[in-house]
Amino acid sequence: MDKLIDLGKYIEQGINVLEESLSGLWGAIDDVISWTVEFLNDTFLAIPFVVIIALVTFGAYYANAGKQAFKKEGLKKGAGLALFVVLGLLLIWAMGYWKEAIQTTTLVIVATIIALLFGIPLGIWAARSNTANAIIRPILDLMQTMPAFVYLIPAIFFFSVGNTPGVIATVIFSLPPAVRLTSLGIRNVPEDVIEAGHAFGATDKQILFKIQLPLAKTTILAGINQVILLALSMVVIASMVGAKGLGAIVYQGIQQNDIAKGFESGLGIVVLAIILDRITQAVAKK
Template structure:
């Protein structure tokens, strides 16, 4: 069927102009992201694996046990995930994928931080302005429904191959939950609480930072949990543009039809996902 509107052509022209007119900006972004990822990898890989495992296990334990960490009740709550973290990470190390798991964790951390850096402020703006919400919502719908592979095309165009296009594509894919749940949490704060703050002379800034954000914290933390999981789900796709980590091993397994390599690296991703998911959920559920 003949095209009536060649929309893709206009998008391509626009991207070409962006690449040409803002080449310095793309190089700067590439430099910052590459330096951050490489530096974090070097730091984490320089720490003995058993120290990282102990740190993750203790973090998982305290996230679940909370204030009862030194009581029997806390032991029952936190021991399960802590033991799973120890054995799961030891299994990754024993399979020979420790370096790749660190690289994957680094990509997830950097992508999550960037997504939150943009997502939380946008969520605050959307919650406090109906006009902004009307504008932002369809953009988020587009970001969530567009196939993730599509994000790789402009990412490669602007940043070539490597960790940077993988991080950029991951940020775009995982950003919407941060915006939506931040906005939802603030909008769900009871109006009478806000009116009470105004009655006591609180400014709009004080209402936001001392009333709305603290009360919306559980919902915002749930959004952070979703951002982390979506970022982790992108590691295999990001590997197609040169991002390192367990995703690249999965991709190699697909290319080489290597069931063992694909299963082992996939299992490593599952272990990391469970640890991150259960830990952030436990933090979000705390009062």
């Protein structure tokens, strides 16, 4: 059947125009992201793995135990997660994938920071403006339902292969929860609390930063947790455009039909996901 509307052709033409007219911008973005990822990789890999394990373990323990970290009650709360962190990270190191685990973590950190830098302000805007919300929501629906592989095509077109297109595709895929949950948290702030703030003469800026954001903090942190987990779920797909890390090992296992390599690297991703999930959940609860 012949096409009645060749929508893909017009989208391709639009992408070509963007690539040609903003080539300098794409090059600058590529340089910044590539440099940041490589700098963080080199920095983390220069630190002995024992030190990193110790720091992450203490961070996980303190996130769970809180103010009771140095008391007996805190030991009961945080010991389980701390033990899992130690065993999980030692397992990754023992399997020989420490470098790839650091590369994956770096990619997730950079993608998460970029997603939050855009997602939280957009969520605030959507919460405070019905017009903005009506515009942003269908865009988020498109971003969440579009197959993740589709994002790789324009990412390669603008940035060639490497870590940058992987980071950009990961940002697009993981951005929606940050926007949605920030907007949801602010909209769920009780109206009488906001009215009380206005009654005491608070400005809109004070209402936002002194009332709405503090009361929406738990929901916003839940959004951050979802962004991190979605970013981790993208590492295998990002490896198809040259992103380094455990995802690249999984992809090699698929190509080579190597069950051992695929399972070990996949297990490493699971360990990282559980550690990051439990730490962010513990922070959100407090």
